[in-house]
Amino acid sequence: MQIRKLPVLNTLPRIVNRGSVIIAFLLDRMPYRRTENVERRLAARHAAIIAAAREVASEGGMAAVQIAAVARRAGIAAGTVYRYFAGKTDLIAAVIAEIAEREIGALRRAAAHAPGPLSALASVVTSFAARVLRQRRLAFAAIAEPVDAALDPIRLKFRKLLADEFATRIAAAIGSGHLPEQDVTLAAAGVLGLLVEGTIGPLAPQSGGSERDVVQALTLTALRALGLADPRARGLVVQTTVADV
Secondary structure (H helix, E strand, C coil): CCCCCHHHHHHHHHHCCCHHHHHHHHCCCCCCCCCHHHHHHHHHHHHHCCCCCHHHHHCCCCCCCCCCHHHHHHHCHHHHHHHHHHCCCHHHHHHHHHHHHHHHHHHHHHCCCCHHHHHHHHHHHHHHHHHHHCCCHHHHHHCCCCCCHHHHHHHHHHHHHHHHHHHHHHHHHHHCCCCCCHHHHHHHHHHHHHHHHHHCCCCCCCCCCCCHHHHHHHHHHHHHHHHCCHHHHHHHHHHHCCCCC
């Protein structure tokens, strides 16, 4: 009796296509699963790439965020960057998202340390202005620099998140009786516009005053515009220093 040999090499590709579970069975091992160490390593590499891109943007704006430049800054091959991001637009979107998360977190921490709703509002305004001035090039890149139209939605979301933080503090100050009734959404948009134009806009002062003076002037202007009496506004500005945030 002649024994027929199974065409293993010919049938294996069809078996492979049925999924990794079959392959694991044939090879006598369990399907591959990423360990916690692998997950941590991948997350760390992802964060390192975004950090490198953020540094590049802080020096040359979003236009300078090229895959090759970011790879050099991160000390890795360009091909490695492409494993995490499909291209420049995806990378920049991730950078803007990371900046947004960082800045919103900073504003919330500033408010959390304030003794009351009005102080929280002053702290948020002061914190935003101070942080933008300290990293003006990066802030301009994330908020106002002309970029690919595909990035407009995520930048709009960033602005919306910022405006929502201001709106939350303004509403709380109104609810506690410290500010007069007003359109909170419009007021928040106005405060955000004031701070952006006053720090990184084309008409923003480039020199001639200290960072502290600019931050306090912007905070005082915002509080006055929201309806706070001048003496109270000045008192809050003096109490809420840049060092506090």
